[in-house]
Amino acid sequence: MSLGTLPRRSLLQGALVATAAAFNPIRRSWASSNEPGALDVPTFEGQLLLDAAVREQAADDFGHAVHRTPWAVLVPGSVDDIVKVIRFARLHQLKVSGARGIGESHSTQGQAQVEAGVLIDMSALSTIHEITGNSAWVDAGVRWIQLLQATVPVGLSPPVLTDYIDLSVGGTLSVGGIGGQAFRHGLQVDNVLELEVVTGRGERVNCSPFHRKPLFDAVRSGLGQFGIIVRAKLRLVPVPPxxxxxxxxxxxxxxxxxxxxxxxxxxxxxxxxxxxxxxxxxxxxxxxxxxxxxxxxxxxxxxxxxxxxxxxxxxxxxxxxxxxxxxxxxxxxxxxxxxxxxxxxxxxxxxxxxxxxxxxxxxxxxxxxxxxxxxxxxxxxxxxxxxxxxxxxxxxxxxxxxxxxxxxxxxxxxxxxxxxxxxxxxxxxxxxxxxxxxxxYPISSGPQTPAEWSEHFQPLWGLFQSSKWAFDPDLVLTPGQRIF
Ligand SMILES: Cc1cc2nc3c(=O)[nH]c(=O)nc-3n(C[C@H](O)[C@H](O)[C@H](O)COP(=O)(O)OP(=O)(O)OC[C@H]3O[C@@H](n4cnc5c(N)ncnc54)[C@H](O)[C@@H]3O)c2cc1C
Structure with a gap:
């Protein structure tokens, strides 16, 4: 059986032994806690996995063409774990990226992958917290199919859906999220009411059109550059059966x-x-x-x-x-x-x-x-x-x-x-x-160099850069996009 077909639970159980206690900033690698100069790795509610097989699986996506192996995979037990890993990464010049799952990113050019850093398996946080008559608060690791399974029985749906709905909320909100309903409602990023984000500064904040709008505007279709989306309040509309x-x-x-x-x-x-x-x-x-x-x-x-x-x-x-x-x-x-x-x-x-x-x-x-x-x-x-x-x-x-x-x-x-x-x-x-x-539409082939990205974002490249300095000044987040 290939790794790709192993159930996620057994994959993680097999990897439990290989967790890191410390990090040696001189050697820039994981270490045992009694190694001279090694710094303690934060204690996580979830797990920081170093197992080679898990890391190798994380170096893949739907494109199967780009392979960047992370130094570790964080399976977060809470949003606080994401705060901790970003703050740790800032301190030690590591990179961090979120992804739909270990090796399960639907990007095709390594956009969710990370070398010299930590990949966060966002599927570990996938709770639907609340569904009301016109909105749903969900973790970013929730997949659209999971949300629809909960909302359609009560006659509600997100107004716009991608053709394939086994994609993560955090992943599509980071790119756009387009489907055949977009002509009427815009993309999925146009149907978000509020977001909870851990910025590249390691700050956990809420943002919306009325509160911290610059962050709200940066993160939607922000290609993971400014923060890890941890929760989203999504618009729901009534739908016939x-x-x-x-x-x-x-x-x-x-x-x-x-x-x-x-x-x-x-x-x-x-x-x-x-x-x-x-x-x-x-x-x-x-x-x-x-x-x-x-x-x-x-x-x-x-x-x-x-x-x-x-x-x-x-x-x-x-x-x-x-x-x-x-x-x-x-x-x-x-x-x-x-x-x-x-x-x-x-x-x-x-x-x-x-x-x-x-x-x-x-x-x-x-x-x-x-x-x-x-x-x-x-x-x-x-x-x-x-x-x-x-x-x-x-x-x-x-x-x-x-x-x-x-x-x-x-x-x-x-x-x-x-x-x-x-x-x-x-x-x-x-x-x-x-x-x-x-x-x-940068979910597949697209700009690859900072110069190409500058062209892509014109006339907003200046705003894109200043948002990066504001929300991720140490360039911790999402290196796989090759923007900075
Ligand atoms: C079969 C198939 C069908 C598709 N159909 C459509 C479609 O109809 N319409 C459409 O718009 N797109 C479609 N896509 C593309 C899809 O929207 C993108 O691949 C998108 O990236 C979502 O996939 P994902 O959930 O696997 O996210 P990932 O690929 O894991 O992540 C996408 C990017 O966002 C970052 N990221 C992931 N989670 C977070 C988070 N929580 N916070 C911050 N950054 C994060 C990643 O690092 C990466 O840079 C399709 C893809 C496939 C393979």
Whole structure:
């Protein structure tokens, strides 16, 4: 059995022996407490794991292309443990990063990984503390699926969900969190009411739009640079129990894009996405639109589809429960895991394309992309309104509408040469994107050097830097983003 398939509990039990008592700041390594010059490591309610197998597992993510081994993994027993590890790291110039779980980050370029430091397994703190009629207070290690399992039975849901909901609240709030509801509600970062954060200074503070707003604004889509999000108060909205999904195909990209624009303007659906297939060397474009409903008031298919320009005879309609709709990718993910595909490298590209240039840019990317390069992964394309966005560090093009374009590739064959060739393509597409004023969505390939990050955050790079000096002056947090 590989480490990746070991249940987490037995993984941790196996590692209990290898905990650190002291740290030698001269040798910069863990030590026994009687070693001359060694300093005591704080006492944690949880555990600081030094076991080589655990650290090796922590040096991986969904991309399976970047591997940075941490010096230790903290499985926190409390938020105070996170305060302690950050203060200790500040004192001894160690780095600290939060991640969804040990080796379970869904980043694809090592963004959650940390060398010369400590990785915090945020899944250890995953309690839903409170659900009210319009909000939920949750630990950052809670996964969206876990929250939905608690809220949907009482008719509530976060307004925006990622397509795949087994992601952590802290992880998606650190990047953005986009889904087909974003055109109406913005991203997940736009639907946060309050956050509890341990800053890079080791201070545990609450922030909201009304209290410590600069920190609240920095942390949302802040790529883990300013604080570890430990708790979040998330907006909830009432949701009907059922969802009807419509799909229809288009022969032309321009047709899909025009209808997507129309639908996010008139708001007749609750969710609008789309995808592009290159199967068999033929490009087809598919709209995916969803309407939520109550059983006593089913939607009118004719009214919802009126005036759209898809190819006749290509519409399909499917009803499901609201929860099954939100969790629709789970069966496919299980299948991919069973086939071993989940463990292959994923040189993904996710970019925000200005609405004014979307057709030309997407055609340009498709002209340079073969079906084989996708490794059967999908291409997604869907729009949202820039006016719904509130998190300054979520950088999108200056335009009325932005389209998310996602090349969700699996590298087949999974060789380093093929991965590098696909990453080189990503760099090319990012350059072509910059030429039209687009921005990377930095969950996958994106800026890699401080100079590229400076460009990415313009005109807010100065604010990004000054926020770093204010909240993490010793550059302790989240080195895997390669920003500082
Ligand atoms: C199959 C799949 C489907 C996806 N679908 C979508 C989608 O539909 N929409 C979308 O927007 N994204 C999607 N993503 C991307 C996903 O949002 C990012 O990978 C994101 O990083 C969340 O993943 P995670 O919870 O594993 O966080 P991680 O990858 O562990 O963390 C992401 C970043 O945040 C930092 N971080 C983690 N937790 C915290 C915390 N508590 N406080 C501060 N910093 C923290 C990490 O150090 C890292 O830099 C998908 C990814 C995969 C693999």
């Amino acid at each position: 059922l969802a009807r999904t419509y799909t229809a195909t288009y022969a032309q990209l321009s047709g899909l894009v025009a209808d997507q624009r129309k639908l996010i303007e008139d708001g007749r659906f609750d969710y609008v996405e789309g995808s592009i297939s290159l199967a068999g060397g033929v490009r087809t474009y598919q709209l995916e639109a969803v309407k939520y409903f109550r059983p006593e008031a089913p939607p009118s298919d004719a009214a919802l589809l009126q005036g759209l320009s898809f190819q006749p005879g290509t519409v399909s309609v499917q009803d499901s429960t609201y929860f099954d709709f939100t969790n629709r990718l789970a069966p496919m993910v299980e299948q991919l895991k069973g086939l071993g595909v989940w463990q292959l490298p994923h040189p993904w590209l996710n970019v925000f394309v200005p609405g004014r240039s979307v057709t030309a840019y997407v055609e340009q990317v498709l002209n340079q992309t073969s079906e084989e390069e996708l490794g059967q992964g999908p291409i997604l394309l869907y729009p949202f309104h820039n006016r719904e966005l509130t998190a300054p560090f979520l950088r999108v093009p200056a335009d009325q509408h932005t389209f998310l374009l996602s090349l969700l590739r699996t590298a087949v064959p999974p060789t380093p040469e093929n991965v590098e060739a696909l990453l080189a393509k990503n760099r090319l597409f990012l350059k072509q994107l910059a030429d039209i004023g687009g921005k990377a």
